[in-house]
Amino acid sequence: MSDENKIILLVEDNPDDVVLTLRAFKRSNLMNPIVVVRDGVEALDYLFARGAHAGRDGASLPTLVILDLKLPKLDGLGVLKALRADARTALLPTVILTSSKEEQDVVSGYAFGANSYVRKPVDFTEFVEAVKVLGLYWLALNQIPPRQATS
Numbered sequence: 001m002s003d004e005n006k007i008i009l010l011v012e013d014n015p016d017d018v019v020l021t022l023r024a025f026k027r028s029n030l031m032n033p034i035v036v037v038r039d040g041v042e043a044l045d046y047l048f049a050r051g052a053h054a055g056r057d058g059a060s061l062p063t064l065v066i067l068d069l070k071l072p073k074l075d076g077l078g079v080l081k082a083l084r085a086d087a088r089t090a091l092l093p094t095v096i097l098t099s100s101k102e103e104q105d106v107v108s109g110y111a112f113g114a115n116s117y118v119r120k121p122v123d124f125t126e127f128v129e130a131v132k133v134l135g136l137y138w139l140a141l142n143q144i145p146p147r148q149a150t151s
Contacts, residue, residue, distance in 0.1 A: 028132035040074025
């Protein structure tokens, strides 16, 4: 799969964090297409090709979901539960990238099927490095499962 096909879905409502994440990917020379959605409902609409994203090819899923926890309409844990409950997205690599320091959020994130939990570093240089490592691992090194056949 070429890099052009390895789409990243960034689920983040904070405009500053969106800009920071996009800048960090660019500085890390990760040129994968990034789709940004700003709340949990829009994330599910994108993934399941419904609502405002009904015209999208629902069979074309991102390679990686980067998910914030504190989201409007439906929080990140709700998004994660919905992803894991649907055969089309049950195995979709999902990384929680959040500023939450709550131990319960870490436990719940993994309990609901997150593949990784990363706290957003406050320092920009550390943030860029964290995003670079995330991108390199999940997009270059990690072997994703084959796409599930939908019934």
